[in-house]
Amino acid sequence: MKNFCKFCGQEKQLIKAHIIPRHFHLNYENETYAAINAKTGDWKQCKTGTYDKNILCSECDNNILGKFDDEAYRILLNDIYNYTEYKYNQNILYHLTENDFDYTLFRNFFISVLWRASISKTEEFSNVNLGPYEDIALKIMQNKIDNDELFKVLIFKYPKGLENNAIVHLSKVKAKHETYCLSMAGYLILIFINGKNIPLNYIKYYGTFFLNSKNLYILESPDFYKKHCQHIYDLRDSSKKLISYLQKKYDKLGHI
Numbered sequence: 659m660k661n662f663c664k665f666c667g668q669e670k671q672l673i674k675a676h677i678i679p680r681h682f683h684l685n686y687e688n689e690t691y692a693a694i695n696a697k698t699g700d701w702k703q704c705k706t707g708t709y710d711k712n713i714l715c716s717e718c719d720n721n722i723l724g725k726f727d728d729e730a731y732r733i734l735l736n737d738i739y740n741y742t743e744y745k746y747n748q749n750i751l752y753h754l755t756e757n758d759f760d761y762t763l764f765r766n767f768f769i770s771v772l773w774r775a776s777i778s779k780t781e782e783f784s785n786v787n788l789g790p791y792e793d794i795a796l797k798i799m800q801n802k803i804d805n806d807e808l809f810k811v812l813i814f815k816y817p818k819g820l821e822n823n824a825i826v827h828l829s830k831v832k833a834k835h836e837t838y839c840l841s842m843a844g845y846l847i848l849i850f851i852n853g854k855n856i857p858l859n860y861i862k863y864y865g866t867f868f869l870n871s872k873n874l875y876i877l878e879s880p881d882f883y884k885k886h887c888q889h890i891y892d893l894r895d896s897s898k899k900l901i902s903y904l905q906k907k908y909d910k911l912g913h914i
């Protein structure tokens with residue numbers, strides 16, 4: 659049987675490619691993490707995270723997608739802590755501006771995780787299916803097209819040291835709105851496939867904080883830990899100090 663790499667399209671020897679890069683499985687060297695089966699909801703303990711040996715050649719995985727992964731590692735696992743803009747108790751707003759991060763690489767990281775999960779036949783990611791957006795995602799990552807209205811990313815974070823930070827999971831949140839929720843390394847990341855379908859509540863409360871080429875915002879609060887990501891906009895009731903600060907500062911911007 660011939661093996662074709664799904665990224666470059668060439669017939670190549672394929673390698674074990676991780677769907678969610680291994681460093682986002684916290685303490686992956688020493689500890690196990692919990693992976694949730696999308697179909698059954700069962701937890702299983704894995705050592706290195708799910709990989710698929712039928713999707714990528716080593717060149718694409720290491721040299722192209724690997725660069726996306728590296729930028730995400732750099733920011734989310736290390737540098738983020740240098741960019742605290744506001745802090746109230748355990749509520750923190752991190753803010754990187756355009757010189758602090760590579761927008762294309764960082765955005766492509768989230769697109770690539772969705773794309774890897776979508777093309778993979780592994781059961782853990784069986785509910786991730788981008789449909790017509792699968793090919794668009796590939797073209798964006800290959801730099802063939804440029805569409806900032808698609809794959810809108812909103813990043814939340816839990817405080818350090820919580821038990822659930824070891825959970826690694828990607829699932830569809832709302833079929834209607836084509837939204838995916840990526841949990842990894844203590845982050846809760848919402849990816850809206852099409853910017854036009856973002857629910858009004860999200861735009862109202864978090865519109866400014868969507869990833870864009872000029873700004874990268876991350877909102878950290880213990881409250882996120884208690885809520886299901888579908889209801890994150892309810893935070894206005896519980897993190898009033900943080901939200902009022904944000905609203906005071908960004909009320910007039912209100913754009914995404």
Ligand SMILES: [Zn+2]
Nearest residue numbers: 663666715718
């Ligand atoms: Zn390839």
